[in-house]
Amino acid sequence: MKVLVTGGAGFIGSHLVERLLEDGCGVVCLDDFNDFYDPRIKWGNLSGCLSHPRFELVEGDIRDRRLVEEVFRKGGFEKVVHLAARAGVRPSLKDPLLYEEVNVRGTMNLLEASKNAAIKKFVVQSTHILTFPHS
Numbered sequence: 001m002k003v004l005v006t007g008g009a010g011f012i013g014s015h016l017v018e019r020l021l022e023d024g025c026g027v028v029c030l031d032d033f034n035d036f037y038d039p040r041i042k043w044g045n046l047s048g049c050l051s052h053p054r055f056e057l058v059e060g061d062i063r064d065r066r067l068v069e070e071v072f073r074k075g076g077f078e079k080v081v082h083l084a085a086r087a088g089v090r091p092s093l094k095d096p097l098l099y100e101e102v103n104v105r106g107t108m109n110l111l112e113a114s115k116n117a118a119i120k121k122f123v124v125q126s127t128h129i130l131t132f133p134h135s
Helices: 011-022 039-045 065-075 089-094 096-116
Strands: 002-006 026-031 055-059 079-082 121-124
Touching: 002 011, 002 065, 011 026, 011 039, 026 065, 065 096, 079 096, 089 096, 096 121
Parallel strands: 002 026, 002 079, 026 055, 079 121
Antiparallel strands: none
């Protein structure tokens, strides 16, 4: 089985990637290595996977529809685990359009590509937080 893990360089994603590889799966990790926290930590999270023969890393952004389509064209995935997202409530208040673009539009790119590739299993991890300014 081959699995696409978005956000696979993060803490949770990298542990999932390791487990999938241990279980004999092929894994493609799609991550943009944004600077919400130090990208060196994310590279460190994947350090044990980078040379694994069933692991492939794609450094890119889920907002890039063409890239997402290309990843799916090459992928041959049976399952998608979507963990990629912009995190943090306070930063989302400062740049809500970025959060909408990544967390909503990026997810839509993945869903559309999954539909076109006839993916039967799509798992998404998400936290919905609505914050209203105090008046």
